[in-house]
Amino acid sequence: MIYLILVFFLLLLMLGAAVYAIVQKDLLYAVIATGVISLVLTALFYMLQAPDVALTEAAIGVALTTIIFIITIRNTVRHEDDYNKKDDLKSAIE
Amino acid sequence: MKHELFEILQFGIYSASILLILIGLYAALTKRSLIKIVIGLSIIDAGIHLLLVAIGYINMGTAPIFSPGYEDAAATMVDPVPQALVLTAIVIGFAVTAVALSLVIRLYRHHHTLEIDEIKNLKW
Amino acid sequence: MKKFIVILMLAVLGYYLGTTFYSLGFGDARFEHGVKDYYLENTVSQLNVANTITSIIVSFRGFDTLGEVTVLFLAATALGGILYKKRHHIGDRSVLFPASSIVRSGSKLLFPAVILLGVYVFIHGHLSPGGGFQGGTIVATGFLLMLLAYQDFTVSHHILSFVESFAGIFFVAIGLLGFINGGTFLQNFMPVGTLNDLFSGGVIPIIYILVGFKVAAELTGLIYTVLNEKD
Numbered sequence: 413m414i415y416l417i418l419v420f421f422l423l424l425l426m427l428g429a430a431v432y433a434i435v436q437k438d439l440l441y442a443v444i445a446t447g448v449i450s451l452v453l454t455a456l457f458y459m460l461q462a463p464d465v466a467l468t469e470a471a472i473g474v475a476l477t478t479i480i481f482i483i484t485i486r487n488t489v490r491h492e493d494d495y496n497k498k499d500d501l502k503s504a505i506e
Numbered sequence: 507m508k509h510e511l512f513e514i515l516q517f518g519i520y521s522a523s524i525l526l527i528l529i530g531l532y533a534a535l536t537k538r539s540l541i542k543i544v545i546g547l548s549i550i551d552a553g554i555h556l557l558l559v560a561i562g563y564i565n566m567g568t569a570p571i572f573s574p575g576y577e578d579a580a581a582t583m584v585d586p587v588p589q590a591l592v593l594t595a596i597v598i599g600f601a602v603t604a605v606a607l608s609l610v611i612r613l614y615r616h617h618h619t620l621e622i623d624e625i626k627n628l629k630w
Numbered sequence: 631m632k633k634f635i636v637i638l639m640l641a642v643l644g645y646y647l648g649t650t651f652y653s654l655g656f657g658d659a660r661f662e663h664g665v666k667d668y669y670l671e672n673t674v675s676q677l678n679v680a681n682t683i684t685s686i687i688v689s690f691r692g693f694d695t696l697g698e699v700t701v702l703f704l705a706a707t708a709l710g711g712i713l714y715k716k717r718h719h720i721g722d723r724s725v726l727f728p729a730s731s732i733v734r735s736g737s738k739l740l741f742p743a744v745i746l747l748g749v750y751v752f753i754h755g756h757l758s759p760g761g762g763f764q765g766g767t768i769v770a771t772g773f774l775l776m777l778l779a780y781q782d783f784t785v786s787h788h789i790l791s792f793v794e795s796f797a798g799i800f801f802v803a804i805g806l807l808g809f810i811n812g813g814t815f816l817q818n819f820m821p822v823g824t825l826n827d828l829f830s831g832g833v834i835p836i837i838y839i840l841v842g843f844k845v846a847a848e849l850t851g852l853i854y855t856v857l858n859e860k861d
Contacts, residue, residue: 416511423522430526430549434533439541446545449526449552456519461569462559462589463759464683465596467751469555471767472600476849477548479774483856484541484607488614492539516656524647528640535636557651565657570682571759572674574826580670583682587666590686594698597763597845601705604852608712611859 419459426452437492443481450474519560526553540610540620544603551599555592562588678822679756679831687761688834692816696805699798699844706848710855729779737779744772752842756831762838766845773850777857790851797844804833804840 426449433445450473457466526549533546562585570586572579610620617625673685687695752765776783808817823830 413511416515419515420518423518427522427525427529430529433545433549434529434537434542439539442542442545446548449549453552453556456556457559460559460563461567461584462592463569463571464681464761464764465555465559465589465592467759467764468593468596468767471764471771472596473552475771475774476767476853477600477603479853480604480607480856481541481545483859484611487611487859488541489539489620492542516652520651520656521648524644524651527647528644531640531643532636536633560656561654563657569759570670572680572682572825577674577825580667583670585664585666586669586682586686587664590683590691593683593687593763594694597698598701601702604856605705605708605712608709608856612712 419456422452422455426456439485439490439492440482443478443485446481447474447478450477519556523553523557523560526550526556529553538621538623540613540622541607543622544606544610547606548599548603551595551603555595555599558588558592558595562586674825676822677818677831677834678825679834680826681756681758681761683759684756684761684834684838685831688837689816689818692805692837695841696801696816699801699841702845702848703794703798706852709852713855713859728781733779737775741772741776744775745769748772748842748846752838753835754828755838755842756834757826757828762841763845765842767849769842769846770849770853774853777854785850785854787851787854790847790854794844794847794851797840797847801837801840801844804837808833 429445429448429452433442433449436442436445450469453473454466454470457463457469530546530549530551530553533549534543537543537546564582564584567582567584568579570583570589613625614620619625669682669686669690673679673682677685677689679685679689748765748768748771750765751760751768752762755761755765773785777785805816808819809815811817811819818832818834820832822832829835
């Protein structure tokens with residue numbers, strides 16, 4: 413019975429993090445929500461009796477995917493509606 | 507009592523993985539910023555891996571690893587073939603995400619914007 | 631208008647996926663005699679390996695692992711080719727200011743422990759959950775920790791590509807040796823020991839150690855290339 417409640421709680425947490433990741437406009441928070449999805453997925457893989465898959469998902473999904481996303485955000489925009497207003501001004505002047 | 511519990515568990519895990527795939531597809535088809543599209547692709551990957559591992563589960567099964575005293579416990583083990591496939595799929599999904607993000611960095615350097623509508627307009 | 635059509639299409643797709651997977655069932659053995667019976671029987675009697683997933687990935691379906699290693703290599707090469715810049719900023723990194731003293735001293739303590747954990751995981755891949763891919767990514771995470779904490783910590787690019795190419799060539803060479811001795815590519819030609827020994831399983835631990843080195847070197851090179859991007 414406790415097992416069932418735990419599994420349902422983890423599934424609800426995963427779905428809530430997925431909806432938050434695509435609604436939020438600040439991209440850094442969306443990337444951290446993607447990391448939370450991978451973390452819950454690790455626990456679910458362990459409960460479905462697959463320890464090798466859980467190890468791989470924990471090492472790749474949580475650590476390496478998050479760092480590559482963060483470096484991309486560092487080199488591009490931070491918010492979803494940001495863009496360089498230089499071209500907008502140029503077309504407004506012409 | 508146990509049969510109803512497993513009915514509820516089946517409903518939960520399959521629905522959650524199918525909902526993850528649909529949420530990721532919605533983000534990949536509707537959003538305008540390129541990084542959101544790549545996040546959507548990553549969420550689709552997570553949903554598919556959960557679906558594949560959940561297919562191979564057997565009631566009251568254990569992990570497919572043998573111990574020294576119990577070499578003939580193969581009758582109560584879960585299916586090992588989907589787990590081997592998902593292990594390869596996780597690594598390849600990460601490689602595809604990394605290459606896609608490097609293309610995003612390169613596009614931003616050239617066009618100075620990340621919206622796909624603006625990038626379609628800027629072709630000389 | 632576009633969102634409405636997208637939601638309609640996704641609802642139809644979700645309905646068909648749902649009915650397909652509900653008619654399959656969850657948790658009951660629906661395939662009476664599948665491939666898994668052959669793998670679960672022969673992984674102890676023929677190969678003496680305790681971990682079934684390792685014997686499937688390296689020995690029974692070893693050709694797919696060769697393809698996956700090739701895909702990782704192509705991804706690392708493509709990333710290095712796309713983000714190419716004239717390398718006159720070798721010393722700069724994408725970090726904005728240097729890390730605090732807690733991060734610096736903690737990373738110096740944790741770095742040998744993480745490397746040791748990764749090497750342990752990929753050496754004991756055939757006895758307990760683990761293997762080449764898991765251990766390789768743990769080693770790459772250790773290197774990432776040091777790269778983020780110290781500004782002047784560099785990994786020589788030549789050593790990384792040398793280790794990666796060497797491991798890949800040895801993997802194919804072991805496969806060709808099996809071809810010469812036994813008859814098929816990647817066949818087991820060394821003697822299998824007893825169960826739960828470190829040297830059991832024939833050629834499987836050797837292949838997995840090579841895969842662990844290759845994955846660690848590739849992912850470290852990938853992280854290093856991405857971290858050295860600065861506009």
